[in-house]
Amino acid sequence: MAGFSAGAGDLLARWLDHLRALDGASENTLKAYQTDVAEFLGFLHGHHGESLGVSRLSQVTQSDMRAWMAHERGRGLSARSLARALSSVKNFIRWLADREGFDATHVLAARAPKFQRKLPRPLAVDAAQAMIEQVDTQAMEPWIAARDAAVVTLLYGCGLRISEALGLLGESHPLPEVLRIRGKGDKERLVPVLPAARDAVADYVRLCPYPPEPGLPLFRGKRGGALNPRLISRAMEQARLSLGLPASATPHAMRHSFATHLLAAGGDLRAIQELLGHASLATTQIYTAVDQARLMEVYRDAHPRA
Template identity: 45%
Template sequence: MTDRAAMVAEWEAHLALGQRRSPHTVRAYTAAAGRLLAGRTIEDWHAAATLDAAGLRSHLAARRQEGLGNASAARELSAIKAFIRFAQGKAGFETKSAPRIRGPRVKKGLPRPVTPDDAANLADGVADLGADSWIGARDRAVLLLLYGAGLRIAEALALTGADVPLGETVSVTGKGSKQRIVPVLPVVREAVDAYIRKCPFPPERDRPIFRGEKGGPLNAGMVRKAMAQVRDLLGLPASATPHALRHSFATHLLGAGTDLRSLQELLGHASLGSTQIYTKVDAATLLDSYRNAHPRERD
């Protein structure tokens, strides 16, 4: 029989070493599993694997009585479901499925854009921190595709040798296999060209142009890691992620007068409602600028 401390330790090792999750995620998911095991009569992997929806609701209700908010409760539920699926694997279950239980409704927050100067500094910063010059050029090119063309990180990493050299536009396949044409700024083209020249792996028509250190396709996690290092050096908040660069692209275009329909096409949103959130972002940015500039706000 496996005791609870050993179960939590094995779960932690799986997250950190097996899945290479971030330290923050490892801490949060490990703590959630520890609370679940401590609050119930679960002594082995089979008991954890067979926890039903009623037991899960009971645990979450107790947590809510402790003052857990909607967002935290949703994260707790996600962590516990992942732990239960892991337990099912340890118990030898062929089909892994956590109990069906709907989490609390969480209000979607506004994206937090970075300034144009911060976006440029982030791109230049990853170039300076690259282990080799070609890796720095690679990371800079990826970030400029996110900010300069509004691509999702997966869309940037999916570009192949057939797409280079980039022209004034590039065809991108987004969510739902929906294709769109995106304009490419000269600075973005130059950054991608510079990376291609330095990369030790020649571009191949049917393979991604962005390569990892050993030549395989570049993992998005490596881009996030590089940006996090530069973000810390620049003193930027944790919200300054690669996806925030896409938000910034949209917010800055809207602020410059781009209409919502055009912005929807550029971003590849299926519905206009997804794009309309940027009107709130722009209003929030304008309000921040007002508060920082108005003499009454500084008194």
């Protein structure tokens, strides 16, 4: 790899192979890890002007870490992106330290820059329902309108990612009471299916000119091929403009709405984590902040300052 020694490049490749084989990391995740760690190794190589092997990587100091982070900020990396890159570097060095038996405290103790985490922007319950109803009336061809409504219903009613909904195959119909979904990192989870979601998909299949076939996508495009997710985004964009909803009313916002409304109704955070397929509970906990933010909005509206 350009910018650092072949030895460091080999170690990086082995770590990525380890993640791919044992942790089931997705290719997009692996690519992000590779980019982050390669930038770090390239900086160390230029900073010290020497080849990088296990011996040199085992001697990374706090000063090295501070210099790298200052360099990354200097080239315009945001605090959020630097925090992600630091996490990648820590994971790589932790793996290397476990494998080679050295103390990685100086790297692992490095603190990520603070940043304001963006909260998901869910729709209100009535707005989410209005979105589904609006999408169901827009397309000129009834089967396409039913298709779009079925997809959006799955996003909101089951908390699916758009890729997961469009990844359903013909054999998924009729939808069972519990769907087996393979999500990010090839991780599998079980998702209960509401009657409304089953009915929406059944309506679509009944109207669709392309019968569901095993091994082929359940949701089809106009010419029978796999449905492009951009078409769902466009349908929701048209609907939000008609309804006067904000630009944040996207397909992924329906998944956020699913989680937020479930939590507001008393859902258990750990159960919601399982339904969403989050690897870490910390990822799901962001919805508690969303719920608190919504409570504060209600409080401020009810108790305006004099």
